[in-house]
Amino acid sequence: MNTQQTIQQKIRDAFAPLHLEVINESGMHNVPAGSESHFKVVVVSERFGNQRLLQRHRMINELLSSELSGGVHALALHTMTPEEWFAKGGKAPESPQCMGGSKAGQKPAS
Amino acid sequence: MDVLDRIKEQVESNPIVLYMKGTPQFPQCGFSARAASALMDCGEEFSYVNVLADPEIFENLPKFANWPTFPQLYISGELVGGCDITVELHAAGDLHKMVKDAVAGAKGPGQQAE
Numbered sequence: 270m271n272t273q274q275t276i277q278q279k280i281r282d283a284f285a286p287l288h289l290e291v292i293n294e295s296g297m298h299n300v301p302a303g304s305e306s307h308f309k310v311v312v313v314s315e316r317f318g319n320q321r322l323l324q325r326h327r328m329i330n331e332l333l334s335s336e337l338s339g340g341v342h343a344l345a346l347h348t349m350t351p352e353e354w355f356a357k358g359g360k361a362p363e364s365p366q367c368m369g370g371s372k373a374g375q376k377p378a379s
Numbered sequence: 380m381d382v383l384d385r386i387k388e389q390v391e392s393n394p395i396v397l398y399m400k401g402t403p404q405f406p407q408c409g410f411s412a413r414a415a416s417a418l419m420d421c422g423e424e425f426s427y428v429n430v431l432a433d434p435e436i437f438e439n440l441p442k443f444a445n446w447p448t449f450p451q452l453y454i455s456g457e458l459v460g461g462c463d464i465t466v467e468l469h470a471a472g473d474l475h476k477m478v479k480d481a482v483a484g485a486k487g488p489g490q491q492a493e
Binding site for chain 1: 400401406407408409410411412413431445446447448458459460461462463464466467468
């Protein structure tokens with residue numbers, strides 16, 4: 270199982286999401302082709318009810334702590350309850366473009 | 380001073396601190412750029428730490444509040460969150476109030492906030 274699938278599996282098991290997107294956005298960043306370093310995760314789950322954003326993000330960060338201390342460098346998180354998701358028209362914000370990070374000025378290794 | 384003490388002092392002695400990659404004028408990461416831009420939009424001065432220029436903080440900040448990624452926004456000594464939370468609070472109109480309250484609170488009792 271690659272990292273993307275592992276993230277999907279872990280979140281599915283822990284949050285029983287109504288909607289889940291795990292998007293590998295590494296291609297938008299200064300990393301070699303085929304990397305699994307930058308992900309965007311959209312989770313819509315009843316289990317976020319009554320929880321502040323900070324708490325929701327902490328739960329996911331904790332669930333994915335081994336991925337985050339391994340190769341996953343960036344995790345854009347969009348956590349919503351079904352009500353919030355429908356109120357937003359079923360859309361999550363776009364992630365920003367890379368601006369170089371710690372390798373600003375260098376070309377990505379290929 | 381121990382690096383965790385140094386971070387503690389930074390977040391406690393400044394009402395608003397953004398730990399980011401690069402600076403608000405020259406951000407070096409799209410997520411840091413978005414968080415800085417949301418904060419600048421609130422119209423109050425804020426402190427920032429360029430984590431790329433301070434390897435010790437870059438290395439240790441994730442341990443400080445058990446938050447694994449950058450940027451990290453602290454208001455009145457408390458972790459608010461990273462880019463996505465900062466941007467969502469800004470969109471909802473909450474960030475503006477949090478920032479104004481923190482700045483007014485830091486001026487101390489008896490002083491009129493503008």
